[in-house]
Amino acid sequence: MDSFIIEGGHPLSGTIMPQGAKNEALQVICATLLTDEDVTINNIPNILDVNNLILLLKEMGVKVVKNSGDSYTFRADKLNLDYLESDEFVKKCSSLRGSVLMIGPLLGRFGKATIAKPGGDKIGRRRLDTHFMGFKSLGADFARVKGRDVFRLQAKKLQGCYMLLDEASVTGTANIIMSAVMARGTTTIYNAACEPYIQQLCKMLNRMGAEISGIGSNLLVINGVDALHGTTHTTLPDMIEVGSFIGMAAMVGNGIRIKNVAVEHLGIIPDTYRKLGIEILVDDDDLMIPPQPHYQIESFIDGSIMTLADAPWPGLTPDLLSVLITVATQARGSVLFHQKMFESRLFFVDKLIDMGAQIILCDPHRAVVVGHGKAKTLRAGRMSSPDIRAGIALLIAAMSADGKSRIDNISQIDRGYENIEHRLNALGARIERIEC
Secondary structure (H helix, E strand, O other): EEEEEEOOOOOEEEEEEEOHHHHHHHHHHHHHHHHOOOOEOOOOOOHHHHHHHHHHHHHHOEEEEOOOOHHHEOOOOOOOOOHHHHHHHHHHHHHHHHHHOOOOOHHHHOOOEEEEEEOOOOOOOOOHHHHHHHHHHHOOEEEEEEOEEEEEEEOOOOOOOOOOOOOHHHHHHHHHOOOOOOEEEEEEEEEEOOHHHHEEEEEEEEHHHHHOOOOOOOEEEEEEEOOOEEEEEEEOHHHHHHHHHHHHHHHEEOOOOOOOOOOOOOOOOOHHHHOOOOOOEEEEEEEEEOOOOOOOOOOOOOOOOEEEEEEOOOOEEEHHHHHHHHHHHHOOOOOEEEEEOOOOHHHHHHHHHHHHEEEEEEOOOOOEEEEOOOOOOOOOOEEEEHHHHHHHHHHHHHHEEEEEEEEEEOOHOOOOOOOHHHHHOOOOOOEEEEOO
16 A cells, blocks of 8 residues: 655645546546447546546446547447446445446446445445435336345336435436436436536537436436437546645645636635635636735624535535645634535544644534644644545645655545646655555
8 A cells, every 4th residue: 555755845836737527537437338339538537436437347348448648438339237247346346436327327228237335435424315216216126135235226118207306416416317318208307416527427418319408507307318329528627626736735835827727617616715815816717826925714794703614516515625624724714614414524634633733623524723824834744544535635734744744545545636746746746655
């Protein structure tokens, strides 16, 4: 298992470009299972979760051709559906959360799917009820296979219907969309997630011949079609990586340009950082983060403490709360963070506290950060990455700290950030990867 050795205190400067969006890539790669024709996807990030999903598709019988560094062509014309029943397939699905996104396409096209309970981040319960309730509404039967942690779904022909989702689950919405595009009749999904990545998936499916309206809203209407055909698709820049780079630039930057960020798809991410007092300049489709000697957390109009909470799109993505908390430790002022979705995601703050941060963990969902105002730097330390986003937050903290830090279990960071140490070292960081 690899680790990072980070020598802190080196300011970053220069230009960096975000990778393709991880969450979008997982969705649109699974969508290639819906047709037997070629689907080319550009700007695919070279990260562990995506590479493992591509490998899993190959083992299912999907023909995959790498056209260039970030462009792949997929052809799912001869799948080995028997492989989906094997213990080997189940084991691999259990270590890859993105595998859950194969259920919808397989059910929609072939009328059956077998899937293991997926793995991924250890950030609390991530239930699949929304997915299965949607499939059941479309007419699928599902059951847990006794003796195996496996779900089997079947349907002779899915039937479109109206459904009100119990939560605006992103992966749940994506899965239901992919199962419904070839269902009989019309499917209406209310309380659908409407993140840019869901919008991108819907646009790609429409180019493949699907009929989806309401894109960008929480009310989607899908008229089922008989078959889908091939297309070409390019993923958006990863808005979580953009947000991570903003945080790095605020804490340890000496002037950083983040290029080609798709500003119109960042939602309230830039304004959330501005609430922490961080200056962000927009230059065409780039973000400029000038040096931040100090940044002052805003208060609400009535003078009460600033509160930042995650929410479904267009609210603040929960994937950035870890970075925002880290950035706030060096701000002037105090801020309350409210993480509503996952009960274990804030537990990483103990590691920041060990580094000298002033954080009060109120409960599993709320933490108050009292900023140092850069008057007191964080201490170097040894820590382990519990999940992708906490991992990048700890890396930012280590780059700002005095001395050398070590982060273990960096495979978690590799799951979401492409070649991160080389890209940051090019800006002036000093990060070394070591094999343990």
